[in-house]
Amino acid sequence: MKRSVFFLSDGTGITAETLGHSLLSQFEGIDFEELTIPYVDTVEKAWAAVHEINRLAEAGTRPIIIDTIVNKDIREVIAKANGCMLDVFETFVGKLEKELHSHSVDKVGKSHSIVNNETYNVRIEAVHFALDNDDGARTRHYDKADIILTGVSRSGKTPTSLYMALQFGIHVGNYPLTEDDFDDLRLPAALKEHKKKLFGLVIDPERLCAIRQERKANSRYASIQQCEMETRAAIALFNREGIPYINTTHLSIEEISTRILAIAGIKRRLV
Amino acid sequence: MKRSVFFLSDGTGITAETLGHSLLSQFEGIDFEELTIPYVDTVEKAWAAVHEINRLAEAGTRPIIIDTIVNKDIREVIAKANGCMLDVFETFVGKLEKELHSHSVDKVGKSHSIVNNETYNVRIEAVHFALDNDDGARTRHYDKADIILTGVSRSGKTPTSLYMALQFGIHVGNYPLTEDDFDDLRLPAALKEHKKKLFGLVIDPERLCAIRQERKANSRYASIQQCEMETRAAIALFNREGIPYINTTHLSIEEISTRILAIAGIKRRLV
Numbered sequence: 001m002k003r004s005v006f007f008l009s010d011g012t013g014i015t016a017e018t019l020g021h022s023l024l025s026q027f028e029g030i031d032f033e034e035l036t037i038p039y040v041d042t043v044e045k046a047w048a049a050v051h052e053i054n055r056l057a058e059a060g061t062r063p064i065i066i067d068t069i070v071n072k073d074i075r076e077v078i079a080k081a082n083g084c085m086l087d088v089f090e091t092f093v094g095k096l097e098k099e100l101h102s103h104s105v106d107k108v109g110k111s112h113s114i115v116n117n118e119t120y121n122v123r124i125e126a127v128h129f130a131l132d133n134d135d136g137a138r139t140r141h142y143d144k145a146d147i148i149l150t151g152v153s154r155s156g157k158t159p160t161s162l163y164m165a166l167q168f169g170i171h172v173g174n175y176p177l178t179e180d181d182f183d184d185l186r187l188p189a190a191l192k193e194h195k196k197k198l199f200g201l202v203i204d205p206e207r208l209c210a211i212r213q214e215r216k217a218n219s220r221y222a223s224i225q226q227c228e229m230e231t232r233a234a235i236a237l238f239n240r241e242g243i244p245y246i247n248t249t250h251l252s253i254e255e256i257s258t259r260i261l262a263i264a265g266i267k268r269r270l271v
Numbered sequence: 272m273k274r275s276v277f278f279l280s281d282g283t284g285i286t287a288e289t290l291g292h293s294l295l296s297q298f299e300g301i302d303f304e305e306l307t308i309p310y311v312d313t314v315e316k317a318w319a320a321v322h323e324i325n326r327l328a329e330a331g332t333r334p335i336i337i338d339t340i341v342n343k344d345i346r347e348v349i350a351k352a353n354g355c356m357l358d359v360f361e362t363f364v365g366k367l368e369k370e371l372h373s374h375s376v377d378k379v380g381k382s383h384s385i386v387n388n389e390t391y392n393v394r395i396e397a398v399h400f401a402l403d404n405d406d407g408a409r410t411r412h413y414d415k416a417d418i419i420l421t422g423v424s425r426s427g428k429t430p431t432s433l434y435m436a437l438q439f440g441i442h443v444g445n446y447p448l449t450e451d452d453f454d455d456l457r458l459p460a461a462l463k464e465h466k467k468k469l470f471g472l473v474i475d476p477e478r479l480c481a482i483r484q485e486r487k488a489n490s491r492y493a494s495i496q497q498c499e500m501e502t503r504a505a506i507a508l509f510n511r512e513g514i515p516y517i518n519t520t521h522l523s524i525e526e527i528s529t530r531i532l533a534i535a536g537i538k539r540r541l542v
Binding site for chain 2: 086091123211262
């Protein structure tokens with residue numbers, strides 16, 4: 001029997017989801033059915049959410065409700081639902097008001113909706129930088145990169161670059177290591193002058209093999225022999241050149257990104 | 272005088288940052304200096320954070336601390352700091368344990384660190400789908416797309432596609448509208464058969480002009496006349512073909528993405 005969880009928000013719902021996932025991940029062995037209802041920004045929409053929650057409550061156990069609704073009137077409607085409500089703003093805003101000697105503005109969905117043009121530009125610029133400098137396509141902009149990821153094909157360079165760009169506004173280049181680079185265990189010329197910006201991604205050969213099989217089944221590229229050889233060579237190269245690296249096998253993209261920034265000492269620009 | 276805010280976590284710090292931004296955005300006119308300390312997963316690291324917090328407290332007002340640290344011993348160290356502490360797990364986990372008749376596992380940094388291979392594959396696959404189908408590069412995979420974004424150059428299609436892929440694991444294609452498409456106000460042939468999947472992005476001409484100026488200053492492409500013409504034509508095309516659209520001018524990428532999913536009725540796959 002699944003336990004229903006509602007993430008309710010007057011905005012995108014991202015804060016409620018993120019917080020909710022953190023909390024629920026602490027409970028093992030319970031199967032959660034997660035439902036996000038964004039843009040609950042009127043009393044009418046709140047009642048519609050209440051009916052949905054009550055419907056599930058009648059069919060089984062009462063749902064858990066995690067809400068980040070700013071408006072008190074709307075929250076009071078949600079509180080009437082047959083659920084266990086974790087009310088984030090109710091819980092924390094009062095304490096902050098006291099500490100800051102300031103009243104909250106009570107404006108709906110502020111956090112992810114405000115567009116500060118400067119912030120927006122930084123992120124968009126970073127995404128385009130990542131795309132323009134993806135997969136070694138171009139290396140002439142590496143002087144503008146904050147960091148350059150390198151590793152074998154499918155070690156996670158591209159998704160990590162894009163996540164860092166979108167989440168933190170960081171300029172990330174990425175350069176694939178290929179067999180040519182392994183022959184003499186030397187850094188490609190394009191990377192040499194930016195050695196201090198390099199960060200290696202390493203992945204276990206078995207996992208790499210599985211990922212490559214998805215892409216090109218039964219190819220030499222996806223064979224375990226090839227994956228083992230490339231992985232071994234990449235690690236040898238990183239060690240020889242003193243390039244920091246991280247094993248991505250058991251990490252999420254969030255983990256890979258934040259660990260790299262922490263190790264490399266790069267400041268997160270924004271969220 | 273800036274008010275310092277510390278986001279402390281035993282993991283990536285993303286949950287603390289996301290929640291913290293939501294809360295702080297409710298207070299206008301206060302200038303916050305935000306500092307994230309991720310991976311506070313030992314008592315020693317906790318003491319180091321306490322010293323950093325106390326140092327800033329002595330130099331000005333006591334900082335605000337928003338923490339998502341799971342381990343009680345580590346949290347107790349942080350509680351000794353000279354700050355106003357909003358302790359997320361302390362606040363909510365007890366209530367959840369009671370409701371779920373279950374103990375939290377107290378494992379450090381679970382939410383963003385666990386790699387469920389299936390989830391990881393869905394996201395990576397979605398990112399590569401977005402890249403392969405970016406900017407109208409290919410249209411033959413549109414049958415596998417959950418949604419296809421369309422709009423003029425620099426209306427926000429690519430960043431939105433990538434965000435949707437990374438955050439929600441959704442397959443997004445995107446197709447740029449160009450002058451050719453406006454001549455007869457018809458949908459490009461490649462889009463016609465997937466009309467139900469189309470979603471339009473519209474942007475105010477002044478904003479579009481500013482964005483394009485950054486890219487190609489003083490070009491015809493970036494001129495206000497051109498931007499006005501393209502914007503008008505895109506809206507006319509969307510209206511004529513009955514394609515839903517959204518004005519992205521004052522929205523963040525998170526807002527654009529979640530609103531589109533809500534309007535199009537597409538279920539978020541994961542976070």
